[in-house]
Amino acid sequence: MAEHSNTMPGTDGHAAASDHHSHGHIGRDTYYRVFAALMVLMVLTVGAWWIEGFMEIPRVLGVLIAMAIASSKTVLIIYYFMHIKISNRVTQLYAAAAFIGLAILFIIVMGDYFARGWPPSSGPLP
Amino acid sequence: MATTTTTQGSEVQGHGAHADHGHAGHGRELQHHFETAQQQKEAATLGMWVFLVTELMLFGGIFMAYTVYRWAFPDIWAEAAHHLNTPLGALNTVVLLVSSLTVALAVNAAEEGRKQRLIRLLGVTMVLGVAFLGIKGYEYSEKFAHCAGYETPIAWATSGAPLGETECLVPGRAFVFPAAHGEAAADAHHEVTPGQSSPYQLFYLLYFIATGLHAVHMLIGLSIVGMLTFMAARGVFTSVYSTPVEIGGLYWHLIDIIWVFLFPLFYLVH
Numbered sequence: 286m287a288e289h290s291n292t293m294p295g296t297d298g299h300a301a302a303s304d305h306h307s308h309g310h311i312g313r314d315t316y317y318r319v320f321a322a323l324m325v326l327m328v329l330t331v332g333a334w335w336i337e338g339f340m341e342i343p344r345v346l347g348v349l350i351a352m353a354i355a356s357s358k359t360v361l362i363i364y365y366f367m368h369i370k371i372s373n374r375v376t377q378l379y380a381a382a383a384f385i386g387l388a389i390l391f392i393i394v395m396g397d398y399f400a401r402g403w404p405p406s407s408g409p410l411p
Numbered sequence: 412m413a414t415t416t417t418t419q420g421s422e423v424q425g426h427g428a429h430a431d432h433g434h435a436g437h438g439r440e441l442q443h444h445f446e447t448a449q450q451q452k453e454a455a456t457l458g459m460w461v462f463l464v465t466e467l468m469l470f471g472g473i474f475m476a477y478t479v480y481r482w483a484f485p486d487i488w489a490e491a492a493h494h495l496n497t498p499l500g501a502l503n504t505v506v507l508l509v510s511s512l513t514v515a516l517a518v519n520a521a522e523e524g525r526k527q528r529l530i531r532l533l534g535v536t537m538v539l540g541v542a543f544l545g546i547k548g549y550e551y552s553e554k555f556a557h558c559a560g561y562e563t564p565i566a567w568a569t570s571g572a573p574l575g576e577t578e579c580l581v582p583g584r585a586f587v588f589p590a591a592h593g594e595a596a597a598d599a600h601h602e603v604t605p606g607q608s609s610p611y612q613l614f615y616l617l618y619f620i621a622t623g624l625h626a627v628h629m630l631i632g633l634s635i636v637g638m639l640t641f642m643a644a645r646g647v648f649t650s651v652y653s654t655p656v657e658i659g660g661l662y663w664h665l666i667d668i669i670w671v672f673l674f675p676l677f678y679l680v681h
Contacts, residue, residue: 311519313516316512316515316516316519317512319515320511323508324505327501327508330675330679334675334679334681337681338681344485344489354675355671355674355675358668362664362668362671363664365515366511366512366514366515366660367660367661367665368518368657373453373457376453379460379461379464380464382464383463383464386467386471387467387468390475395478395479398482403479403482404482404483404484
């Protein structure tokens with residue numbers, strides 16, 4: 286109880302969960318596999334860009350593909366390399382909070398721009 | 412720890428309390444205000460994450476500005492990005508991803524208390540970090556060499572081959588986007604970027620700010636890894652205490668994540 290009362294509320298007396306968090310371990314094999322996946326994704330993102338050079342696809346789609354691949358890489362790095370998989374709940378919450386914060390930033394700012402008629406080719410900025 | 416008025420050491424062990432500053436019951440690395448080594452490690456990790464969140468918000472502002480202007484000027488973005496060195500950018504992505512692997516393996520080596528392996532992996536990480544900055548520096552100097560009127564930085568240094576057409580992609584008064592490309596798009600958007608002689612400047616301004624700030628973080632990351640190598644060589648880290656390697660690694664991975672987004676957003680634009 287005393288051991289985890291400050292950092293891990295809710296897992297007291299829950300031996301399995303407590304054990305998972307405090308002695309979790311990611312093996313070297315996992316690191317190599319994650320790295321291989323990252324390299325595949327890296328080749329994919331350049332390959333997609335190269336192919337898009339010959340194809341007439343909407344620009345937004347190209348950006349979405351690139352961002353989806355970049356996000357997958359980020360998730361792999363955060364989950365395995367940055368040990369979020371075996372971190373305690375508060376740390377996991379903070380990692381998630383970063384992206385919730387970014388989402389709020391983007392939604393509110395872009396929402397404001399669109400409400401004022403952005404991009405400006407559709408009308409003058411107020 | 413119920414009685415705090417007496418010397419802590421005397422509570423834990425009868426004699427020799429002053430010599431070991433009360434660390435008798437555990438290793439020297441456990442600070443007095445933590446109860447267990449695990450609690451101390453979790454507090455340090457959480458603190459690092461709080462800092463990393465603020466770092467993400469810092470870069471988030473730049474990505475925000477990027478989104479606003481790319482949304483407005485997609486044609487300008489597509490033309491401007493073609494003047495960046497995509498093969499070097501891709502090479503740098505590989506360099507950073509490999510360095511992230513070596514950092515992850517270094518943290519693993521530290522946890523297992525394998526000192527020589529830890530030092531070796533941290534050393535490889537520093538070599539990769541310097542390689543990244545070298546490649547980035549070459550890309551920058553290429554752009555500056557063009558402003559000076561030379562084809563490559565080497566030609567600039569040796570007064571070699573001059574650049575065929577006028578081009579200066581470094582934001583500022585001398586900025587000139589090569590005339591042969593995309594005049595029509597430039598004219599179409601000219602009136603909406605007041606105070607700028609060329610709308611293409613916006614792309615390169617964001618490029619230099621984003622990659623420049625990223626490079627500054629690389630420098631900080633390199634000094635952190637250098638410090639960790641020094642500490643590892645002095646035998647600070649053991650299988651029970653390797654928190655600095657862990658949180659230093661977190662910082663390095665964050666730099667990697669930022670680049671994972673910078674690369675497609677600046678180098679892979681159509």
